[in-house]
Amino acid sequence: MKSCLICGVGGQGIVLASRIIAAAAIEKGYMARTAETIGMAQRGGCVVSHVRFGDKVSSPMIPFGKADVMIGFEPGEIVRNLHYLKKDGVVIVCKKDIQPVTASLSGTDYTGKVMLEYLKKNITKCYIIDGEKICEECGSPKVLNVALVGAMAKCQALDLTVSDIDKVLKQKIKPQFLGMNRKALELGAQCE
């Protein structure tokens, strides 16, 4: 069984990312489960989605220390949830930080740099993605989720390839946005 934890800030497209991964796994013949944050927590709060797939999956929730991959839409959110990562697990993280209102109000400096440096130092398989640049190239901030899923597929940590993801994009994304999302997938998968 493979487990992938996706975390970030409400409104970043995290639920769709988990659905895309689950759909790709189902397409490959696996059983897939997800668990998502919906409701109150969506309004700019922390959001976590669990995706698990394999021949048999009992529970949708990933226990601490059991995530094969973590996809972070924001550096601090990855660090917040790091106890989910298994030993030698893979971290895909978007470089750009998002200031919580609490940081702005208290005048506390929050910077993603500190988080990224910690990740680089402590996680062997940590891939930092310039999501902002990819979104600019694709012409929409909404494609961040697909770009990060592309990077995840590139790392081969989940037994899902870029073409596995590409196959299900059609099901999950409205036709008018499909082009830019396929581009985002491709650019995400080019990340080193």
Add this chain to the structure above:
Amino acid sequence: MTELLMGNEAIALGAIKAGVRVVSGYPGTPSTEVLETIARRNPGNIYVEWSVNEKAGLEVAAGAAYTGVRSLVTMKQVGLNVASDPLMSLNYIGIKGGMVVFVADDPGPISSQTEQDTRHFGKFAKIPVFDPSSPEEAYEMIGEAFEYSEKYGTPVLFRATTRVCHACVSIEVSEVPEPKPVEGFIKDNKWVIFPRLSYQNKIKIEAREGLLSEDFSGYQRNELIGTGRIGIACGGISYAYVAEALEGHEDIFTVMKIATPFPFPERLAARFIHQVDQIIAFEELDSVIEDALIYICGKNKLTIDILGKRTSTVPNAGELSSMIIAEILDKTFGFQLSVPYSQYPDRPLTMVRPPVLCAGCPHRASFYAVKQAMKGGKAVFCGDIGCYTLGNAAPLDMVDTCLCMGAGITIAQGLWHAEKDSVNFAFVGDSTFFASGITGVINAVYNQTDMILIVLDNATTAMTGHQPHPGIGKTMMGEISQKIGIRAILEAIGLSYIKELDPLDLKKSIETVREAALLGGVRAIIYKSPCVAIMKNEKHKSVNKDKCIGCKKCMKELGCPAISFHAGKAEIERGLCNGCGLCNQVCPTACITDADSTEVAK
């Protein structure tokens, strides 16, 4: 065909497959998607409505079930409190067509006021409760719930929890069978509740409890799994957590999975008790299964250790997980089921990131206007249930009380009767006003209270995902209906001071509150501005850096998530800003303008 379905979608498709014909409900996380999915996947013969509140919804479903059709009503756990009046009598009257009351519980709680356990309501109302452990089980179980409802002529509760409702799984969806003919409503005294009838029916209900318990002991979803000497009792999502925690060590345990916590399958449970040396109960919310086992032991004079919430072995608040269960089993029995994990103790501290009102949310403007107008005066701000509960957070700090749907209006009245030197405000959203605010306003007028009602009319039920309501003029059947005006209702109640205005006009908004504060009686201000999540404004604002004096007033006064400070100057995040322009009205140098015009000016 196989589909990736959310638990709530699975329940909806299961109900469609079971031939449901009338569906009502009131939105509430985590229950909302059941009704929405039925509306979206309607084969054409199902009537679907968002009712004005849960009580109305349950009564609509009951009336439909009186005719013989199958009906479903959906709500979250606290909604059942609102619907409890009809439920507690309907149990005596019964139904003809199968009727399922779908209630979503929220362990944690994640997005609810309470950790209320609906399984108690089954016991209280003496009606059966079904509790699915996964979306795929829920898909099948909802049809079985309809069968039992018809077999015993009683409404049944179908309660699921967040991790079933909002979990997705691949499910094989089957064809919808042809609808069955329905007898229709037959006039009979049995539909009219009277003390004598209730006495007779109470005797039948009590007798039915034993029959149902026996029936449920043979129900396939109540199961004993394994033959080990340590007994684990669980139900709902806890069963999934237990299954994962025990993986590879199943032979040590006997698991009793309870799908019908009421009436409890006593015969099955007695077999379980005889089969094991000790028992540990894992369940979220209250100790319903654990207490049923203790009761059965007492009744049958059985002696066995039962561990759970009552022995403080299992936490009595918050969610469980397979990890928590493995750790408890390790600690209690000396196993090594749990997997060690790193806490990364040296990781940098992360900032708290609570949910906030969206950038451009008109509620921010409304709260800010009232706050400014009442600065220095004694005022209490009673809040209510919806997105605007988030007005509680700094820097707005404008929710002094919040209890339950509609309560702000009446709490404000109680405060005033006890303490008359304060101006008491009640903030209520449009959907909440219709659901349970109107009676509170009538109460205020009738009892000559002094208060200011602030209706935050954003033309939707925003928090639960933008459902229509009576003020919008659209129904779940896609029809256009007459819009019910909040102003017209307030006029009919007899309010003489009613102002309707756009909260994004800050100056006028503040002036109006000041004017209202000087008057007596029940005054109302309706702040009308659509929810930014549905009425996207393409315009966004940007800061003229030359004019920005770096005073941070915009951020410190409003707490808008689109505003941050870099190198001493305000900056507006393009992707988040909805161009409401409130920040510019607060800015001492008015340096925030439409993004495009500043770009041209450069």
